[in-house]
Amino acid sequence: MDYATDEERVEELKKWWKENGTSVIFGVVLGLSILFGWRWWGDYQLNQSVQASTLYNQLELSIQQKKPEQADALSQKLSTQFESHAYAVYASMAMAKMKVDEKDIAAAQTHLQWGLDHAKTPELNHLLTLRLARLLLTNNEVDKAYALVDSQNQNQFAASYEELKGDILVKKGSADLAFLAYQKAALLAPKGSAVSPALQYKIDDLTRSQ
Numbered sequence: 001m002d003y004a005t006d007e008e009r010v011e012e013l014k015k016w017w018k019e020n021g022t023s024v025i026f027g028v029v030l031g032l033s034i035l036f037g038w039r040w041w042g043d044y045q046l047n048q049s050v051q052a053s054t055l056y057n058q059l060e061l062s063i064q065q066k067k068p069e070q071a072d073a074l075s076q077k078l079s080t081q082f083e084s085h086a087y088a089v090y091a092s093m094a095m096a097k098m099k100v101d102e103k104d105i106a107a108a109q110t111h112l113q114w115g116l117d118h119a120k121t122p123e124l125n126h127l128l129t130l131r132l133a134r135l136l137l138t139n140n141e142v143d144k145a146y147a148l149v150d151s152q153n154q155n156q157f158a159a160s161y162e163e164l165k166g167d168i169l170v171k172k173g174s175a176d177l178a179f180l181a182y183q184k185a186a187l188l189a190p191k192g193s194a195v196s197p198a199l200q201y202k203i204d205d206l207t208r209s210q
Contacts, residue, residue, distance in 0.1 A: 052078065052087035059091050063098050071098060079114060089115045089124055093131065105139050126157040133164055142171050159188035163199055170206075179206040 055078050062071040075095045078088040092115030099108035112132040119125040129152055136145035146168045154161045166181035182203045186195045195203075 049085070049087075052082040052085045055082070056087040056091055056094075059094060063094060068098065068102065071095065075111075083118055084120070086120065086124070089119050089128070092118075093128065096131065096135070100135070105135065109135055109139075122155065126152070126155070126160075130157070130160055130164060133168075137164075137168055137171060140171075142168055146172070159185045159190075162188060163202075166202060170202075175206055175209065179203070182206065 055074055059071055059074040059078070062068075062074060072095075075091050078085075078091045082088045092111045096108040096111040096115075099105070099111060109132065112128055112135060116125065116128040116132060119128055129148060133145045133148045136142075136148065146165070149161050149164055149168070152161060162181045162185035166178040166185065169175075169178035169181055182199060185199055186203065189195055
């Protein structure tokens with residue numbers, strides 16, 4: 001009787017496997033693929049980060065050592081091979097500063113615009129926007145600078161945006177509007193922190209001139 005029962009169980013198992021075996025194999029293969037695929041993706045991401053970090057460190061060293069051609073080559077490599085990585089955006093900011101030091105404002109703007117186009121976080125986006133707007137202002141591209149800062153959802157960077165708006169409005173000859181922007185920047189300063197000496201000087205200067 002036991003033998004018959006075992007035979008029945010074997011037959012039942014064969015029948016079940018015939019009906020479900022393909023699905024089981026597929027599920028196992030899929031699970032293993034996901035597991036090993038996830039591990040591969042994690043290793044790939046880590047390797048990308050290490051390579052991008054190494055190139056960025058080399059770029060910084062090249063700038064410090066006054067080797068602009070080498071810095072240009074490293075920047076190009078970062079922007080083409082690692083364009084989705086934050087280190088490529090950091091490189092655009094470093095290159096912009098180098099180009100400003102070289103008095104090549106057009107190239108500096110190009111680097112900052114590239115960084116702005118590829119920034120993945122709000123913090124980097126705001127930082128690049130502010131830097132690009134200041135550079136435009138320095139280059140007397142006043143309307144472009146104002147349009148850039150005025151189009152932003154300012155968020156926690158609101159005080160910086162308002163102060164920069166004030167600087168732009170001073171350059172445009174709109175002292176009254178600049179004064180209002182400076183006052184707003186002072187009000188938007190983080191709670192518990194004093195107004196910066198530079199901002200206070202701008203407010204006092206416009207107060208005296210009114």
